[in-house]
Amino acid sequence: MFSNIEFFIVEAFRSFKRGALMSLVAVGTITVSLVLFGIFLLLVINLGNVVGDVSSRLDVVAYVDKDISLKEAGALQIELAKLQGVTKVRYISNDESWKEFRKDFGAKLDLNEVVRYNPLPHSFMLTVRTPELLSTVADEVVKNDLVVEASYSDKMVAKIKSLVDAVRIGGAALVILISIATLLIVVNTIRLTVLARETDISIMKLVGATNTFVKFPFIIEGIIIGVIGGVSAFLILKLAYDAVAMRLALALPFLPIMTDQGLLLVVYVVMIFGGTALGMLGAYISVSKVLKQKF
C-alpha cells in the first residue's frame, strides 16, 4: 500500500484539477458553510459572554446603621465573609455611594443643591457563588443587629439564569444542527464529483482495484478541498470578526466582546480542522455510497 501513496496523491490532484469547476463548487460550499458555522459559533460565545458577565453580578447589598464605627464595620465585614456561599465582601462607605449616586444622576441636576447632607447608609456588597444562595444569604445577613436591611434583585437573577440556560442549550443544539447540515451539503457536493468520474471508477473496478484503492484518491481530493475551504473560511472570518469586533468595541464599550486571542484561535483552528474533516468525511461517505450502489 505504501508504494501507492504517491499514485494516490498524484491522482487526487489530477482529479481536482480536471474537475476544476466541480472542485471549486465543493470548496465554495465548504467555505460558505464553515463561515456561517463560525459566525454562529462566535455569536453564541459572545452572547454567552454577555449573559455570563451580567449573571456574574450575584450581589446581596447589606445596608448598615449610618453611625457604625470603623471598628464595628471591620468586625462585621469579617463576620459576613464567614457566611456560607459568600465569596467576597466589599465595604462601601456612604461617601462612596453618594459619589456613585451623584455621578449616575449628575447630568440631570446637581443633587448637592437639593440635599445638603448625605442621606445614604454605609453598605456591604456581598458576592455569592450561585443565584440560589441569594435569598438564604440575605436572610442570614438581616439577622445581624447592625444590618438594617438586605436587598438583592431576585427576579432579574432568575430571568438571567433562564436566559443563560436557553443560550447554552439552544446554542449547542443549533451548532449540532448546523454541523449536520454542513456535512450533508458537502457529502452531496462531493458526490457529484464522484459521479462525474463513474466511468473511471467502473474501469478501476474492472481491472481489479479494491474498494480501498478506489476510495483513496477521492479521500485525498476531499482533504485538499476541505483544507482550501477551511483556510478560506478562516481568513474570511478572521478579517470580518476583527473589523466588526473593533467597531463594536468602540461604539458599545460596555459590551463584553470577546477579544481573547486564545479562544479566537480555538475557533479558527476548529474552522481549518473542521474543513479538513468535512472534506475527508464527505468524500468517504459519498464514494462509499456510490461504490455500494453502483459497483
Place this chain on the structure above:
Amino acid sequence: MIELINVSKTYSNGIDVLCNVNLNIGKEEFVFIVGPSGAGKTTLMRLLYRGENPSSGKVIVDRVNVAELDAEQVPYLRRNIGVVFQDYKLLPKRTVFENVAFALRVTGAPRSTIRRKVMQSLELVGMLRRASAFPDELSGGEKQRACIARAIVNNPPILLADEPTGNLDPTTSWDIIQLLEKINKRNTTVLVATHNKSIVDDMKRRVVALENGRIVRDQQLGGYNV
C-alpha cells in the same frame, strides 16, 4: 479452467437470460461464443468475472466458485481475467501508456515493473509507437489494441473478449482476431463472444452457440452455423 454447472440467470424483471447452462472450457482453449443479440453471450462472460451473480448454479474459474466469492476477493479474481470490450472502455484523459499502466497500478506493482510490463504488452499488440497518444487520436483498431494491451498486461490466464470486432471494419477485425490467437498461443485461455460470421468460419475453432439462454451447439472446429 472454466466450468459452468447448471447455471441460470433471471433478471429482476423476470427475463431468463441463461437457462441451465453447462459448459466446460479447458486450459489454453480458444472458444467462440456465438448467437443472436440477447442470447446471453454477454451475461455468460459477466458471470465469469463476477460482473454479475448467477441466480442458481456454480461458476467455477480456476477451481474457485466465483458465485460464492467474498466481495473483498473479487478484485483479485479480476486481476486474473483480462476483459476486452466492444466500446474499448479506455480512460479518455490518459495516454495509451497510462491506460495500460492503470491495470498494473491498481495491483500496487512497483514503478519499474509497471514500465517494463506495459512496454512488453504494447509491443505484443503493436502499439509501442502510439504509447503517448490519447484515445481520441486513435483509430478503432488502435483503440482495441490498446484495450487488449491493458487486458493482458497482468499476464492473466484467461482473456474474455465481448464483441471485440463489433465496431471495426473487416480487415481490422481480422487483425484483432489474429492478435487474440497470438495471445492464446502464449498459454492464455481465450473466450470471444461475437456475431462475426466470417471470422468464426475462417478460424475453425471450438464454437459454443447460445439461443434464448440455452446452449444449442458445442462443436470443435465449428463454423458460425451448423
